Amino acid sequence: MKAKNKFQQQIVEASKTLPAITKTQAQWGYDNAIEHIGRRTDKGAITCTKCGHSWQGTGYLVDTLTDCICPNCKAKLVVKTTKQRVFNGSYYMTVVTAHKGYQVLRTVMIKSVGKVGKPCEYSHSEVMQRWIAPNGKHCTFAKLRQTMGTMYYDSWIFHTNLELRQENDVYNRIFTGEVYPRLKLIPEIKRTGFNKAFYGQKPLDMFRTLLTDSRAETLLKTGQTALLERIMDMGWKKIDNYWQSIRICIRNGYKINDATLWCDYIDNLRFFGKDLYNAKYVCPTDLKAEHDRYMLKKAKADAQAELEKQLEKEAEFRAIKAKFFGLIFSDGRISVRVLESVQEIVAEGQAMHHCVGGYSTKEDSLILSATIDGKRIETVEVSISKLKVIQCRGLCNKNSEHHNQILSLVNNNMPLIEQRLAA
Numbered sequence: 467m468k469a470k471n472k473f474q475q476q477i478v479e480a481s482k483t484l485p486a487i488t489k490t491q492a493q494w495g496y497d498n499a500i501e502h503i504g505r506r507t508d509k510g511a512i513t514c515t516k517c518g519h520s521w522q523g524t525g526y527l528v529d530t531l532t533d534c535i536c537p538n539c540k541a542k543l544v545v546k547t548t549k550q551r552v553f554n555g556s557y558y559m560t561v562v563t564a565h566k567g568y569q570v571l572r573t574v575m576i577k578s579v580g581k582v583g584k585p586c587e588y589s590h591s592e593v594m595q596r597w598i599a600p601n602g603k604h605c606t607f608a609k610l611r612q613t614m615g616t617m618y619y620d621s622w623i624f625h626t627n628l629e630l631r632q633e634n635d636v637y638n639r640i641f642t643g644e645v646y647p648r649l650k651l652i653p654e655i656k657r658t659g660f661n662k663a664f665y666g667q668k669p670l671d672m673f674r675t676l677l678t679d680s681r682a683e684t685l686l687k688t689g690q691t692a693l694l695e696r697i698m699d700m701g702w703k704k705i706d707n708y709w710q711s712i713r714i715c716i717r718n719g720y721k722i723n724d725a726t727l728w729c730d731y732i733d734n735l736r737f738f739g740k741d742l743y744n745a746k747y748v749c750p751t752d753l754k755a756e757h758d759r760y761m762l763k764k765a766k767a768d769a770q771a772e773l774e775k776q777l778e779k780e781a782e783f784r785a786i787k788a789k790f791f792g793l794i795f796s797d798g799r800i801s802v803r804v805l806e807s808v809q810e811i812v813a814e815g816q817a818m819h820h821c822v823g824g825y826s827t828k829e830d831s832l833i834l835s836a837t838i839d840g841k842r843i844e845t846v847e848v849s850i851s852k853l854k855v856i857q858c859r860g861l862c863n864k865n866s867e868h869h870n871q872i873l874s875l876v877n878n879n880m881p882l883i884e885q886r887l888a889a
């Protein structure tokens with residue numbers, strides 16, 4: 467793609483003088499970014515696919531469940547028992563560097579070919595670069611990818627040029643791999659207090675966030691890194707929901723260690739209309755206890771809201787189900803009657819600890835309650851269109867000892883339901 471604007475032109479120009487990935491960098495990738503296999507035979511002989519050295523292992527469980535280190539080259543191996551003799555792998559590493567005032571992320575693909583008994587052969591190819599300006603704007607250089615006839619989105623065509631490309635979400639999905647430990651940073655990044663930790667974030671996201679929002683810098687510099695990580699995980703824009711409370715925490719020297727818990731807790735405080743500027747609320751001494759207390763409160767409020775939503779449907783319920791009201795049948799011991807309001811159905815669900823409460827306005831279902839001497843035994847759901855018992859459940863969804871009698875009682879009286887339907 468040709469550079470479309472001045473920003474892109476400048477980066478294309480700068481890219482011409484970017485030195486190639488060094489031998490030292492590539493070698494570091496070979497040593498650290500690759501998962502080397504310890505190929506184990508059925509008889510327990512292990513071959514290191516990195517250096518080719520073989521030795522007799524100590525036994526299946528020890529070899530596979532504990533770390534296996536090659537006694538010759540000291541590589542950490544993943545043991546696989548297999549007859550396979552060739553092990554191909556491709557991996558990524560990222561080199562973080564600075565060039566001509568831009569922060570550059572260089573993604574290198576490393577290929578390994580391990581053949582049993584021979585030292586592993588490696589090759590590498592730089593496949594992608596993200597160029598980030600101090601204002602957070604970025605563009606991407608990449609090799610072409612094969613897009614037809616492959617299920618992989620990263621089938622790089624290695625002989626193509628690393629060129630400026632149209633932004634594509636695929637580039638964001640490319641695995642960062644191991645980050646080369648010698649990072650070269652532009653001064654604008656250094657000033658943010660970036661301490662070479664990415665907190666589980668992609669380097670591009672981390673740098674762009676730090677360069678474009680001083681709140682990220684504040685979180686870093688005040689040691690609220692758990693919060694930085696959590697909010698980036700949620701999507702950085704969510705910081706708006708928490709920032710006022712975070713500022714109170716920082717002012718009070720309150721460090722948030724469990725950011726997931728804290729953010730949930732703040733969400734609940736907001737729900738209950740508490741003052742999110744008040745340290746009394748946002749900096750609890752025992753976060754876990756306060757969090758749990760509000761979760762419980764919230765669960766109760768949710769249940770109440772759900773109940774109210776159901777009760778609002780009373781009129782709708784009457785309109786559909788009134789023709790079945792008054793229906794009751796009995797075998798002398800067990801009585802089965804149609805429940806006549808949403809409230810009754812909800813009460814039945816609560817008493818029986820099952821979820822029949824939610825069925826009240828289901829058009830095709832008729833809910834009946836089976837009792838003995840006024841005591842609830844099971845709840846029956848009948849499909850009105852099929853005139854068939856859909857479910858029949860006792861306390862906590864279990865069948866009672868009267869289950870079969872109830873079923874036959876309802877089935878024998880199905881014509882009564884049918885009569886009401888015709889009326």
Ligand SMILES: [Zn+2]
Pocket residue numbers: 514515516517518519536537538539540541
């Ligand atoms: Zn080895």
